[in-house]
Amino acid sequence: MDLSQLLASTGDGVMTILFFIIALSVIVAIHEYGHYIVGRWCGISADVFSVGFGPTLLSRVDKRGTRWQIAAIPFGGYVKFAGDKNAASVGGEEVEGAGPARNTMLGAPLWARALTVAAGPIANFILAVFIFAGFFLIQGQPTAKLIVASQHELPVGFESELLAGDEILFVDGIDLMSSEGPYLDSLPDAQYRTYTIIRDGEQIEVSGPNPFVPRIASLLPRSAADDADLKIDDVITAIDGTSVYTFDQIIEGVEAGGGGEITLDVWRDGDVIQLELTPRRVDNPLPDGGFEQRLLIGVTGEYFFIPTTEPVGIVEAFSRAFGRLWFAIRLSLEGIWQVIVGGISTCNISGPIAIAEASGSMASQGATSYILFVGMISVAIGLFNLFPIPILDGGHLVFYAYEAIAGQKPTDRALRIFMSIGLSLIGALMIFAILNDLVLCP
Known part of the structure; x- marks a missing residue:
């Protein structure tokens, strides 16, 4: 049973929460392990490594004295x-039973503290x-x-x-593998195209639909299509009674x-059903940067073959991976x-809530989509933690930069004030985001 079947056979809400917890737990565990392992390499002892908050469900203490635990929340x-007053890595006034000061977050050199903090987002x-x-x-x-x-x-x-094994040379005289490929969309819409192919060593012409048929290859979470219950492999055959033969x-x-409600005729598993949906104005990212507001339903297409x-190769795969990381x-x-600056909608x-729904939606599209989603959320969490806001890792790095320039740490009073401000900012942002999920942008 694949993820989509599992999601369909169980309660959507339960599975959505489960997939969200799995994604969040993996991302947070990796983030915190980054802090832990670099801190250990830098000679800083860790008292607790916890996945979750609240009451401890499972725990063990390793030979270094670190308690590894899974908590209830x-x-x-x-x-x-060692030396932290709390889980936010705020130093305590005194360190008791933590060994030499050098082994504590409070007494470690500046470079060790900075590397340890930066290691989480990295x-x-x-x-x-x-x-x-x-x-x-x-x-x-390809x-x-x-x-x-x-x-x-x-x-x-x-x-x-x-047929399988056919080598496609041209579609209506256009080479899809060349710079001419995009011009196929400029040709008049037609139900069928002429394919020039090589089959068994002979060049022949055969008929087929437009390479980009109106088949749904993927769905964006919380999109109009997702809310209307469109599914991967659905083929949209008509919009408001007008036949559709191409994705364009x-x-x-x-x-x-x-922007008004439209009616879709959808072919699914041999049957034709009708679905109604209302497209949404979406801030769509452009390949060269910037955003363009467009009416979209949130689906993508691909070749019908x-x-x-x-x-x-491994080198090429990691090169592309770093490219995707930088793009994200x-x-x-x-x-x-x-x-x-008000260029796109809040x-x-x-x-x-939106991220949890997206987790369930991507899981329903298959393991690959879900794992890629985890990767994108990991990028977002890493980047967010680097923001120069007190409490976040980026805020700690700002304090360390001040210490490096001024030659002294910020006072405890200043730290408490900045931490309170940071907590207020994060709390306000969280409330606003939840309001977006539930009320403002459901």
């Missing part, structure tokens, strides 16, 4: 280093890179020649004469509706800035 975790980025690299290694890359490996199941009206016609039909692939960081920072700020 699974929404987070922490490392309490661990999140490393987790994301390994997830992305694993995806590229498993997925592979071969230099466009060869059909298999085809997705499609309804009547989308018949294809292509979905975009045109959505825009033609002007599955091209053959070849393995990707850049997109997040640009999005935050656009929210601040609805782009999601809280735990």
Whole structure:
């Protein structure tokens, strides 16, 4: 049984919470382990490593004296280093029973404290890179020649004469593998296209649907399509009674509706059903940076045939993974800035409820989608923790930068004030995000 079947056979709400807890626990555990292991390498002892908060469910003490525990409230975790007053790594006035001061967070050199604090977000980025690299290694890359490996199941009206092993040279005279590929969308919409192929060493022409049929390859969580119960492998055959043969016609039909409710004829598992949905205005990221507000329903498409692939080398996989990491960081920072200056909607700020729903939605699309989602959330949590807000890792790094420049630590009174401000900011942001999830941007 795959994840989608499991989600369907059990209560959606229960499974959504479960997948959210799994994702959050993995991400937090990796984040905190980054703090722990670098702290240990830097000679700082850890008293507690906890996954979750509240009463302890399971625990053990290792030979170094660190208590590893799983707590009852699974929404987070922490490392309490020797010398910390609490899990926020706030130094205590005194250190009792922690060994030499050098082994405590309070007495460690500045460089050791800074590395230990920075290691948490960096661990999140490393987790994301390994997830992305694993995806590229498993997925592979298309071969230099466009060869059909298999085809997705499609309804009547989308018949294809292509066979597995066919090498596609042209579609209506256009080479999909060249810079001409995007121009296929500029051709008049037609139910069928002419494919020039090589089969058994002979060049022939066969008929088939547009390469980009109106089949749903993926769904965005909390999108109009997701809320309307569209599913992966659904084929949209008509919008408001008008037949649809290409994925581009979905975009045109959505825009033609002007944002009003539209009716979709959807082919699913051999039957045609009707679904109604209302497209939403979404701040859509552009490939070269920036955002564009468009009417979208939140679906993506792909070729109706599955091209053959070849393995990707480890170096290439990690190179692409770092590229995806940088893209995610850049997109997040640009999005935050656009929210601040009013360039895009504050609805782009999601809280735990939206993230939990997204966890369940991505899990229902399969293990690959869910694991990639975990990678993206790991990037977001790592980046968020680097913000220069007291209580967060970035706030601690700002204090350490002050200490390096001024030659002394901030006073305890200043730290308490800044920590209170940071806690208030985080609390206000969390309340706003939850309001977005429940009321403002449901």
